[in-house]
Amino acid sequence: MDKNTGNRLPAPGLPTAGLSTAGLSTAGLFDHHLTDEGLARLWSMLDSGRYEVRAPQEAALLCVAWLVRAGESAAAAALVEEIRPFAGEVRFAPHPADRPVPGADAVHVRTVGEVAGMLARRAPRPGIAAQHEALTVWRPFEDELLDHWLRAGADPGQDAGQDPGQDAGQHTEEGAALLARYRRLAATHTRCAKHLDPKSNPAVLRRALEEQVAGRALSPRLAGLLRHAVASMVAKRGRPGSAEHTRLRGAQAAQADRAAHQDLAALVLRRLAPLDVSRGVEDIGPLIAPVTAEEAARYGLPAGAVVPAPVRAAVATARSAPLDTLLEHGLIPSAEVLGEVAEQLICTHTARGYADPALRTLMAATYRAGRDRRYPSWWTPEHHARITELPWVRAVAPWVADPVEQARSTLRTLGEGWVRAFPGAGLPNSTVRMLSGLARLAELPVPFAAEPLADSYSGMAGPEVLAAARTAAGLLRGTVYERYHGIDYAAVRDLADARDRHGFALLCAERAGRPEQPLVSDPAVVAQAHILTTSNLATLVVHAGLAPRGGWGGPARGAFAAATGPAATVKSTACAWRQLLFHLALCDADEQASVLTWIDARAARLPARAAARIARPLADLRQAAAVR
Structure with a gap:
């Protein structure tokens, strides 16, 4: 029934209350x-x-x-x-469903199913398992052996075999029981092999016990070894039952009571089991909380045991939240992972244009549901168009804001996230291709340039490469970027205006010092194309309106840190330095001066090797920045 007008929708032959949907066709x-x-x-x-x-x-x-x-x-x-x-x-x-569907802005690094798979593959750690067995099985048994010989008279300073007053037959009977139990323990508990060392003190005690139970007198050598073993064990841990020994064994028991990592991982796996494996999780708190009293009773785990940090970190990757939240919490570790997450934002970009929260969430769920799970990168403009043309999506379309602007907004969101979190890294090629598809929906006049940048047969640059280079020329002509790289952006613009794809490829080869090499395959020539086109950064700024919060100074500093960090390689340093020049070129004069002062101070504190690696580029940067 229409909640506002009372007009009934066509639903012939059905009651209006009390009907369960179970069993309905x-x-x-x-x-x-x-x-x-x-x-x-x-x-x-x-x-x-x-x-x-x-x-x-x-x-x-x-x-x-x-x-x-x-x-x-x-x-x-x-x-x-x-x-x-x-x-x-x-x-x-x-x-x-028991849990709300994710909102339109929610993204995650891994699904619940992927995290569950990671936890299920966590193999037990043999060293930890052996230590747990030693503390819970073999140390208590060794204490019983030691106590037996102390009561039998093998105390330090006494002759082995001297009976302080207890019946020898009783000792023999107890000894036989100890040996029988040892054989059962050795057959069952095989992780810890230290007890098998014939030179160990517990082995000496057992060997002497075997002789005693067999009714044979101890040889002088074995008797001496027995006295030495007993004395060593008492000196190291104290007599069983003494305050010193009790404190030690209490601490070891507390250590043994700590649940093994794999047991706690198995508990988290049980907590994940009821959740939808294809989604992330908005609230991961209950999944990584300490062991509850109920779980302790059910699974034999110590109550209050804390989930290990590696398990908590794995679960955190399934957190479903806005992109900014994931970036702030360090849950997106690289530009490559950001590219994977970008797909989720791109597929729901239209849904974020609905003002009504319930409809916005519903449309996001609709776009997500269209995913073909056979392919890791599934989103295409064609897929988006198919969803948009569904009758029910068309029916609510009047309540969505301009979808073109929504596409541009998503491009800005992704670009700002990339520049802020990974200012020294380029976007993976797979992500660039997705952005190109989104750019079509955003009706941008310039597509993004994805590799290969040239035709494999002719060697001519692709038309999108020329467009990106022309955009860069308009943005960066006369800046520190153009001066540092020695670019004549006026000439680049002329090539682009003339649509001279072959000429542009020749220019890249000449700049690389390899005029005979094609743009499509030679890394040095391709690097020059990336320099001339800014790896799509200029396109994002000019046509998508990319403008990082707080200005370009922060990304410039971040790019310098990436270029000089301990994990930097020759390739990553070159990319970060190119990004640094771009960010610096978009700073105003005061901000640029501030960044250069910061770079000088930071460079002075670098280790010798890192300082030597950037000495020449840094000198060239100072020279390019000094020219106005």
């Missing part, structure tokens, strides 16, 4: 959700977000419900009539 489920009860259930899902859209068509009835609640009964009825012929074959209803 696809058509019956469709009709049920058009009753008062069904619409109320859908409205509840929209408000709580507790639903799953596993395929795009499962969002259709939620769109109907949203239209009804918005007072658009005619649009809702038209949508119902359009999809009703398929109701017997297609499920148009969502699946109920």
Whole structure:
């Protein structure tokens, strides 16, 4: 029923209350959700977000419900009539869920299923398992052996075999029981092999015990070894039952009570089990919390045991949150991982244009549900167009903001995240290709240039490379970037205007000092193309409006730090230095001077090797910056 006007949608032959959806056919489920009860259930899902859209068509009835609640009964009825012929074959209803569906801005590094797979593959650590066995099995048994010989008279300073007053037959019977238990323990507990060392003190005690149980007198050598072993063990740990010995064994028992890493990983795996394996998790707190009393009783773990840091770090990668949040918490470790996360933002970029929160979340779920999971990089403009043309998505389209501006906003978000978090790194080629697709939806006049930058047969630069170079020329002519690299951006612009793809490729080869090498394969020539085009940075600034918060000084400092850091390689340093020059070129005069002063101070503190590596580039930078 229309919540505002009271007009009933077509749902013939069904009651309006008390009907369970269990056992309903696809058509019956469709009709049920058009009753008062069904619409109320859908409205509840929209408000709580507790639903799953596993395929795009499962969002259709939620769109109907949203239209009804918005007072658009005619649009809702038209949508119902359009999809009703398929109701017997297609499920148009969502699946109920215990947890809210992620919001339109939510992204994650790994899904719950991927994290679960990582934890399931965590193999037990043999060293830790052996230590646990030693503390819980063999140390207590050694104490019993030592106590037996002390009571039998093998105390330091006494003759071995001297009985202080207890019956020898009783000692023999106890000894036989100890040896039998040793054999059972050795057969069951095989991780710790120290007890097998014949020269160890416990082995000497056992060997002497075997002689005693067999009724044979100890040889003088074995008797001496026995006295020495007993004396050594008492000196090291104290007599069993003494305060010193009790304190030591108490500390060791506490250590043994600590759950093994793999046991705690298995507990976290159980906590993950009820969750949707295809999504991230908004709140990871309960997943990595210490062991509860209930879990301790059920799984034999110590209550309050803390989940190990490596396990917590693995679970954190499934955190679902806005991109800025993941970057602030260091959950995106590299530009490559940012590229993987970018796909999630790109696929839902249109959904973020809906003002209504419930509709925004629903549309994000719809776009995500279109993913073909067979391919790691699945998003394309064509895929996006197919989702956009679905009848229920079309029906709510009047409530979305300009999709072109939404695409540009997503480009800015990704570009700002990249420049802020990884100012010295270039974007992976796979990410550039996705950005190129998004640029089409954003109706940018210039595409992004992805490798290969030239035709493999002719060696001519691609048209998008010329466009990127022309954009860079307009932005950077007369800047420190042009002076440092010795670029004649006026000539570059002329080549681009003339669409001289061959001439541009020759220019790159000449700048690399390899005029016979093609642009498509020689790394030095390709590097010159990246310099002339700024690896798409100029395109993001000019056409997508990239402008990092706080200005370009921060990225410039970050790029210098990346170029001189301990993990820098020759290749990464070259890329970071190119990024540094770009960021610096967009600083105003005061900010540029401040960054250069900071660079000089930072360079003076570098280790000798790092300082030597950048000495020449730094001198060239100072010279280029001094020219106005």
